[in-house]
Amino acid sequence: MTSQVVRIGSLELKNPVLTASGTFGYGLEYADFYDIAELGGICTKGLSLLPRSGNPPDRVCETPAGMLNAIGLANIGVEAFCAEKLPALQARGVTVIANIFATGAQEFAMLAQRLDQEPGVCALELNVSCPNVKSGGIQFGMNPELCGELTRAVRTVTSKPVWVKMSPEAPDVVAVARACEAAGAEAITAINTIRGMAIDPRTMSVRLANRTGGLSGPAIRPIGVRIVWDLVGALRIPVVGIGGIATANDALEYLLAGARAVQVGTANFADPAAAYRVAAGIRQYCGERGLSVEQIIGRARPDPGSGSPS
Amino acid sequence: MNRPARPPDPHTAPRRQYVTAPLVQSTRIGEDYRIMSFDVADAIAARPGQFLMIRGANWGAAPLLARPMSYLAGGPEPSILIRVVGEGTTRMACARPGDTFHLLGPLGNGWQPPLPHRRPLLVAGGVGVAPLLFLARALSEQGVRAVVAYGGRTDQDLPLCDELGHIADLHLSTEDGSRGTRGLVTELVEPLLGPDTQVCTCGPEPMMAKVAGLCAAHDVPCEASLETAMACGFGVCLGCAVPTGDADYLYACVDGPCVDARRVDWSRTGRTAPASAARRSPSS
Numbered sequence: 379m380t381s382q383v384v385r386i387g388s389l390e391l392k393n394p395v396l397t398a399s400g401t402f403g404y405g406l407e408y409a410d411f412y413d414i415a416e417l418g419g420i421c422t423k424g425l426s427l428l429p430r431s432g433n434p435p436d437r438v439c440e441t442p443a444g445m446l447n448a449i450g451l452a453n454i455g456v457e458a459f460c461a462e463k464l465p466a467l468q469a470r471g472v473t474v475i476a477n478i479f480a481t482g483a484q485e486f487a488m489l490a491q492r493l494d495q496e497p498g499v500c501a502l503e504l505n506v507s508c509p510n511v512k513s514g515g516i517q518f519g520m521n522p523e524l525c526g527e528l529t530r531a532v533r534t535v536t537s538k539p540v541w542v543k544m545s546p547e548a549p550d551v552v553a554v555a556r557a558c559e560a561a562g563a564e565a566i567t568a569i570n571t572i573r574g575m576a577i578d579p580r581t582m583s584v585r586l587a588n589r590t591g592g593l594s595g596p597a598i599r600p601i602g603v604r605i606v607w608d609l610v611g612a613l614r615i616p617v618v619g620i621g622g623i624a625t626a627n628d629a630l631e632y633l634l635a636g637a638r639a640v641q642v643g644t645a646n647f648a649d650p651a652a653a654y655r656v657a658a659g660i661r662q663y664c665g666e667r668g669l670s671v672e673q674i675i676g677r678a679r680p681d682p683g684s685g686s687p688s
Numbered sequence: 689m690n691r692p693a694r695p696p697d698p699h700t701a702p703r704r705q706y707v708t709a710p711l712v713q714s715t716r717i718g719e720d721y722r723i724m725s726f727d728v729a730d731a732i733a734a735r736p737g738q739f740l741m742i743r744g745a746n747w748g749a750a751p752l753l754a755r756p757m758s759y760l761a762g763g764p765e766p767s768i769l770i771r772v773v774g775e776g777t778t779r780m781a782c783a784r785p786g787d788t789f790h791l792l793g794p795l796g797n798g799w800q801p802p803l804p805h806r807r808p809l810l811v812a813g814g815v816g817v818a819p820l821l822f823l824a825r826a827l828s829e830q831g832v833r834a835v836v837a838y839g840g841r842t843d844q845d846l847p848l849c850d851e852l853g854h855i856a857d858l859h860l861s862t863e864d865g866s867r868g869t870r871g872l873v874t875e876l877v878e879p880l881l882g883p884d885t886q887v888c889t890c891g892p893e894p895m896m897a898k899v900a901g902l903c904a905a906h907d908v909p910c911e912a913s914l915e916t917a918m919a920c921g922f923g924v925c926l927g928c929a930v931p932t933g934d935a936d937y938l939y940a941c942v943d944g945p946c947v948d949a950r951r952v953d954w955s956r957t958g959r960t961a962p963a964s965a966a967r968r969s970p971s972s
Contacts, residue, residue, distance in 0.1 A: 400925075401924065401925070402924065403923060403924040407922055407923055407924050408924075410703060410704055410705075411706055431936050431937055432926060432929060432937065433929075434929070434931065434956070435916060435917075435927075435928075435929045435930065435931070435937075435957075436916070436917050436927075437917075437926070437927045437928075437929055438917050438918065438919050438925060438927030438928075439917060440751060440752055440753050442750055443749040443750045443752055444752060445752060445753060445919060447919070447925070447927060449925070449926045449927065452926045452929070452937075595749070595752050596749040596750075596752070624749065644752070644919075646920070646924070647753060647754075647919040647920040647924065647925050648743060648752055648753050648754050648919075649706075649743075649790065650706050650792060650920075650922070651706060
């Protein structure tokens with residue numbers, strides 16, 4: 379079998395398939411369907427210092443080849459995660475990337491400090507791109523300076539790898555990512571959802587109580603692939619590709635564009651075994667061609683050196 | 689498609705399964721309703737009140753999400769009752785025996801076991817009859833004949849009422865008077881409430897809100913089967929939030945779908961309620 383191992387900065391993953399924050403709960407919800415330790419890793423539901431109950435309903439609606447969500451970062455809080463979820467994940471040997479969310483740099487740093495003490499957490503992913511909360515979230519992700527400062531604030535209080543998750547709505551995503559790279563980010567995740575809206579003609583009202591929600595699913599994949607392509611060409615640090623991946627072929631688009639790993643998101647809802655199937659499909663693709671995953675990363679680029687570890 | 693490998697889990701036995709199953713039979717009831725049954729072989733059997741997520745194996749990227757449906761029957765050949773309303777259910781209605789579907793279930797908690805010394809009164813609206821007919825059958829097998837109040841817009845919206853009539857004392861209503869009493873099913877409920885009644889209800893949200901209010905006023909226990917938009921069905925997407933009295937939320941998929949009606953803040957439910965509020969104050 380060809381090697382499926384990839385390195386994301388200092389972190390080694392057994393394969394390039396992760397699950398996206400907000401679509402995989404705290405991981406254990408999927409243990410009925412397959413051995414979640416067989417994935418490259420999981421990104422947790424966005425964790426905040428205190429539990430959050432989220433937005434009023436309706437929170438989700440289906441759209442063409444996609445869905446809108448405005449969950450509002452409902453989560454059990456970092457302490458409950460560390461006490462109730464993390465030990466079980468560790469016991470199973472799951473590579474855990476803790477996705478964290480806060481309303482300011484200081485709070486982000488407090489979260490990072492707290493998780494720095496947890497050996498079961500392998501990396502931190504900063505959510506600076508949530509479109510569904512009033513403060514924090516996307517305001518950081520739109521602005522290179524703010525995002526760089528935030529990354530630095532977290533970087534200085536943790537020894538764990540810091541990943542930053544990009545909003546596709548930033549006026550210049552490359553500039554935001556470069557600022558994070560300069561501030562010590564080990565990897566860039568792209569993309570988060572894109573704000574959208576849906577209205578029900580029958581009731582003459584907006585479908586989501588929050589009015590707008592984040593669009594995800596296959597509908598956004600071409601946008602994700604394009605942004606990942608641009609980021610890989612501009613950065614020295616690894617890029618983790620996400621956006622509309624439901625099959626191995628979808629994931630391969632990102633890997634061939636130069637992403638060093640991928641995250642499966644919305645597909646986990648419709649098919650609880652989606653991420654497992656994506657990993658198996660990539661393995662098969664590599665096997666049929668006698669190539670390791672490393673050998674296919676960035677292969678579609680005219681400059682195939684991009685996306686290699688620096 | 690093969691079932692994914694699922695190594696035995698030393699901590700918990702699987703509570704639900706994700707299987708690919710052929711449609712065995714699709715029975716048409718009028719224009720808008722179908723009963724669909726599937727061969728799930730040795731999959732976990734559902735209890736009354738539980739639900740499944742269903743998606744056609746050939747749907748591709750759209751419709752994207754699986755549809756939550758209450759079980760009409762459990763066992764190795766479970767069935768569901770669908771009302772054809774949108775893209776997903778239209779596709780389901782067109783399916784032929786042998787077509788394959790992905791089924792995830794059983795999900796949710798089902799109806800609570802009947803309380804001792806209580807008479808079950810089941811209140812159904814339209815397609816909401818499915819989990820209540822499943823319950824009525826289970827009660828009938830235990831020698832309990834339930835009382836059922838069942839309403840629909842017209843006589844076309846009372847699917848399976850004859851089946852229900854065989855095993856329960858049935859009270860029907862239609863809004864146009866084409867069958868049973870003219871009016872809303874909730875108008876049938878109050879005279880049927882006694883000090884020893886317990887109510888299980890499933891139907892449109894305004895109907896369940898009204899039933900919950902009547903039960904609270906008569907100090908009668910009431911369980912409601914909640915229906916909301918949801919993406920996953922097992923507590924991950926957090927899309928199916930239902931407001932509770934303590935200004936928090938419960939999740940219809942894992943805390944329900946059957947919940948003590950007193951837990952729900954019925955004044956804040958309703959798919960259109962928050963949107964209408966938003967429309968009234970466009971500057972908020």
